[in-house]
Amino acid sequence: MATYKSFAKSFSLFIAFFLLSFANAPAQNKYELNEGWKCRQIAEVRADGTQISKTDFAVNAWINATVPGTVLTTLLNNKQVPDPFWGMNNAHIKDIYTTGRDYYTYWFVKDFTQPAPTGNNQVYLNLRGVNYSCEVFLNGKKVNKQTHFGMFLRQSYNISALLNKNGANRLAVLVYPPDPVGNPNGGQGGDGRIAKNVGLQYTAGWDWIQPMRDRNTGIWDKVTIETTGAVRITDPHVVTIVPGIRQVEGKQQPAVIKSSATLVNATGKIVSGVLQFIIDGQRMVKNIAIKPNSSLEVNLNDLVLKDPKLWWPNGYGTPHLYKSSIQFFTANKLSDKADINVGVREIQTSWNTQTHSRQVEVNGQKIFIKGGNWIISDAMLRFTDARYNAEVRFHRDMNLNLIRVWGGALVERPEFYNACDEYGMLVFQDFWVSGDANGRWLDPMKKDDQWTRRKYPDDHKLYLQSLADQIKLVRNHPSLAIWCGGNEITPPEDILLPVRDSILPKLDGTRWFVEYSNSDKMSLNTLGGNGDGPYGIQPDSAFWKVHTFPFNSEIGSVGINDFESLKRFIPTENLVAPEFSDDKKKNKVDSVWDYHKYIGYDASIEPYGKAKDVKDFAAKAQLVNYNQYRALMEGFSAHMWDWYTGVIIWKTQNPWTAMRGQMYDYYLDPNACLYGLHNGSEPLHVMYNPLNGMVTIVNNTFTTKRDLMLSVKTYDMQGREKLLTQVFEEIQPQSVKGFVPVKDDVDALAKKEGVFLSLRLTDLKQNVVSDNLYWLVDEKGNYSGLKKIAPSQVETVAKQIVPGKIEVTLSNPPNAPVAFFNRVSLVDSQSGARLLPVFYSDNYVSVLPGEHKTVTLTYDAGKIKSLPAVTVSGWNLKEQTISLK
Template identity: 50%
Template sequence: MLVTPTTHGQQIEHELSSGWQCLRADVAAKSKDRKWMAPGAPIPGSMPAIVPGTVLTTLLHNGKVPDPFFGFNITRIPDIYESGRAMYTYWFVKDLEEKVSGNEHVFLRLRGVNYACEVYLNGHRVDEGRVEGMYLRHSFDITKFLSKNGRDRLAILVEPPYHVGRPNGGQGGDGTIARNVTNQYVAGWDWIQPIPDRNTGIWDKVMIEKVKGTDIEDVHIITHVVGRRSATDTAQAPATIDIHPTLYNPAATAISGFLSYHIDGTTMQMPVSLPPGRSTIVMPSCTMKHPRLWWPNGMGGQPLYGLNVQFINANGTPGDEERYRVGIREITTSWNTHTQSREIYVNGQRMFVKGTNRILSDAMLRFSPDRYDAEVRYHRDMNVNMIRVWGGGITERPEFYNACDRYGLLVFQDLWASGDCNGRWYDPTKKDDTVTRRTYPDDHSLWLASAADQIVMLRNHPSLALWCGGNEIRPPADILSTLRDSLLPALDGGRYFFEYSNHDSMSLHAHDGPYTIQPDTYFWQHRSWAFNSEVGSIGMGDITSLRRFMPEEHLVPPHYDADKKKWVADTMWKFHKYCSYDSAIEAYGHPDDAAQFARLAQLVNYNQYRALMEGIRSHMWDWYTGVMVWKTQNPWTALVGQMYDVYLDPNACLFGMRIGARPLHIMYDPIGRRIMVANDGHTDQMVTMSWGLSRGAKLGQEASIGRQDMVLVVPADTCVPALSIAAEVAEYERSGAFLSLGLKCADSTQDEENTYWLPDSRGSYRWLQDLMPAAMLMHVYAWTPGKGILELTIDMDPGGIAFFTHISLVDKKTKKRILPVFCDDNYFTMIGGRKTIKVAYTSQEGIEPVICIDGFNTGKRYVEIQNEVPKELRK
């Protein structure tokens, strides 16, 4: 018998994200009667608060502190180590209007408070003891504390971490921040200054949920995909979904009813009797006959099914209902005995890991679904397929995982330990010795409870691929054994677990890094870990990016001090963690100012990350099973290791990475002086390969050997040599040359062009200074007016060269950049012909966008948008 509810589900949920006030606890303590806790009562000394957010976010919002991202400002804000915890201990207050009827229950959900809190409603203590830990979620049944007239006041006292750490310049300061179960970067790292309030605050969502009777707290969704599948199969073999809901009965007696789920036209229902408290129900499995499988980026699509789970009371009235998005896929791993490293399989297909590392979005924890979407989309556009979430920060939020689900980014999620703070090695900046630090945190049970909670929160996301105990160190032995042997098998038995981020079960031998700039040839001939969790380099932005956080007087390029025999950078550059480019920029000519330095840095950025990805891919399945680049972004205005800045402005690293990681990719091997083609796909590819060498003379006339074409079959999941061009390159590169590679295949969406600028016999690129100005005819059309999708068309004469051209979208009036913007190519080089580039952005009221073109030899110009596309340009 199928019982249909008489009405729709009765779950009512909303976020408390506005109307908050806050006041310092020591100020509130002066009012001993706490009359301000009553609904509607005045709150002396309060100010508007940002929730979700941190104390620092609120202080900045109210103009109490300067922007900590600009200049030296963060040093002007009292650090908690010097000021004491009281300075950042705050009450957060919010008025509510919640009425209940019948058997309705109202739950208060806290998704993240840092670090300890007490919760009051209308002056009554709601929690049954001190609530602690940054990551542990909390749920309170506040029904009995609600007033009858529906006017209530919520007050939450938030205290900072107990051990705030001394920010002495070490990684994680003196290390004692790790005695808490909180993020460790806040005491300072080599890519960020210490955060004064240590991220104290209600940093994640506060929710109110109303349910009639039974509350569906969590549903564990497990998908099974047997055998080796292909994304090109039009009719997949069946897949299975297991669904295990956990329900909470807040009543004193048992509740009977029906539990059902609905997915893709299939409904399953079963009778249940729920005793008081929590019950986990194993429901009948669902077999999907022709499932649409979920694949990582570059391997296939990311279809998501809607799943509704509902409790129906015995009398037919609806109870709680929860909705999920389900991606059907199965991830497995195996040990590659040749590389001696772990390899990843998705739906039975082997996947070469092209990954990146991530810290967190913003150092003040200002997160939003739109920001997460933009950041993950940038990663999708880089053609990577995995993101590692570093263990000195947070467990990423469900909104981040939602974006990864949409864009096909697998996630390697570290938990909260880091070798720097937790005693992997001796460090004179640390307060305690290595043995003591290896026992951090102080409260192991809190760490484990938090881990269990976060596993449950994230385990249903198809993008979640791997768990990891910590960054470069395993957690303490008792935590590790419980996590590995009990928690993960019980709560999420389907994912592989690494004890730490460079554990032997991930890769044997070799080394991680490097973390600084290298010759482009380095990545082709030096072997690192076979599955390297961290390898990276430089990554500063252009002058527009620098001006967002540096005063003009500090925009001075680094220079070489002959007496000291080293490169010297401005103090503010050092403060913002500048990673030296050394002589790499000088190879293009000495920059006259910071603008020119930043422009030349983009050339180095592009080449460095293209070479990194190409060099590693040239040895796929021989030296490597995967790599994760350190790192794609900074949560602060740092000048090291980033593909885009904290304001979401991409630099050339992103586009060098993008082309080097393309699933079907043609590339130049500078060691063997040959052309190679990589194919990450499931099927062999027949391609037409072309190449040409050209030299730009002072008058702009090209000497060229002409393009040469050949047909090549590239097997699936390989990187193969295609053609030696050693003799031709040797002749042309004496004075510097452009090498243009092209690839065409049956699937035109995979066609590509890849242009290199080769140094002369002295290793110099100064020959580029002799390029004649480029003559370009440009048009920008709004293909979908008002929808934020533009197409830029550029035409050039056959002999013309437009080198390393950058496009941005700016406001026509102010010329300020519109961010984020997504381009399917940028920092590009054209040697004659036509090029089209799609530009996507979010339309903003009152802003008229125009395209800004600024290339190495194009000058800066602005191109206005036309709304009507000529017929000859329509596809």
């Protein structure tokens, strides 16, 4: 009898699973309200929200609004203000500090079609981000009972009872700017008072950006309409546990998947159903009954995933993602679901007693952090999936493995995290405070004293609510590795302690929380200073010689783009090269360059010859860029696990047309910084120690690299080769080793006019696995040989492999000079304008005599109507245009 009952029960469960898999049409649906908005300044509207939100209220005379977006974006798109990213335009746009807040206070209206729900179905209005406070009206009714405050606090309203029966509806949102708006007086965060809000701090200006004149007021993030059944799923949570020390290859021991969700019953009666989590063809289910008008947090039983495909950071393995879904069914109908891409991985950290700093571990393996600091994708909050993907892809192409999201901006959007998940980029996520605005230092530019600023923001309860909400928004992303209390300072203690001791343990609990970005708990500072920097240009050897902070969260340098980039935002009359006075140790800089925060190259251009004009200056700057960032990463990598556990560059991108610290410009055009990093950050890399002349190999991978042929050669300016050594070597995992000292030979060969030093690793199949070419100065510190090197004889062939993929091969004949530092660009075949964004497997490449190099270009062919062309230009090669074959 017992056997029969067990069989019957099992059969019933099987039938239930079958029904769940083939249930009726789902009630769940979600769409974005991102077109057809209208807006108007509050002073021009003589009606209230109950009137404006009725469909018969005339808005034909209102201007078209950009949502998601800011007021300034809307004004720009309506040609009511000039492009603030061009020239001095931003200085001529009215600033909210002068105009008053009403000037940028706007009504936003959207008509949409949504039938009133039937039966137990529900409809929700979701606003993912409004800056800074707002009133919400729908069809003549107030939706939010009290004014909503907080840029980072999501809003969700059940609007089922407010929808018109005929399906024609109007949403009206009155958006107020931050308060206070802060005085943009040139300080970091202006006078600092912008930080009294729970919002962005850079909008009042910083040393890399001018102020955003509306302080980013607007419905800046997505607005969605969501329909569900009686029960809605909120705050789904998936945690992966990967015990032990894992390898990238081979069969894996099981991993454990924990899943949970909050179920909201919006009806007046008990609703029973089944909650299920599905991943990789496996499922975990639970029968649930939810009381009327209530919510219930439900934890499903653990699911064991056998032989899982793991998620690894970039450079260590594939960042594999599983598609999963949490679903709730009632009466065999889907009520709601949440789809989640799951990366099976576990983040740990431990204290490295050798370096006196924290080290990050993924799946039990220590990861040497090579990161970039990220501000925000666009200073006017014009976010797109495509832009996020391109920017994160650039970081992947730099061979970095972490992006730090700086605390003066925001908790980044899920779309950013989606790209980081895909490309294997770990994320170090700051919360919203900074040492500059929040009182760490005495600062005469600030309105309030340090004691007052230390208590910013004004509303601590709102800060904690917003923080908890944003944790829930992004916590399922495998790329998210580190939470940080703030940039160079902790939040006030009555914020810090709840975050550290209760909020994070309850809502996440799986990641390292560092209290502030340069905390001694992250990197024990025995060197003095504040634990960051330096930020200016350094001699290449300094990165090898100077022992800086053992997990350096900010170290930065120069980063202007080439002439084509400068023309995109600098007027012709201001395209004037900076001049450096060696006597005064000062740069003479054009006013537009200064407004766009140019940081000086000082005397670093001079060894290549004094710049003839701005085009020549920008071209020579690329040589400096390449060397600067290659040397930075090589110097840190050379001391991996000895001096350092990680380094994060300040910074790798700009959300505005700034002229410092960027590997690509605002328009997504890469410069030589990106490719210097691409080279210097290779997982397996051969390099030259400029201090002792030792040829050194760094192996960032988890496996021993055996039977590597190490080849060391020099080439003079005529292209004559000299083999210094060639030897088989091996290197252990996660290690650095010096192999061959060649300083005396190299110095002797470089003495007269400089020399090219070629370092190369090849495997047993004679495939090149690391290739590194240095150009070294003469005994006086100049590149005298480069100044007179013969013209390049390189021949270039470009062919389309498939639409969106092109191979460019540069071939240098024997007995020719080195074809030095060639920039490959994809251009419009008619206008010659550079196409953006394009992703190059390498760039600024040099080709040795008798050799060839192939660069692969990928781009979105769907956005280009005609077949493009390729241009190539180099140090000793005049620009050529090559048609595609």
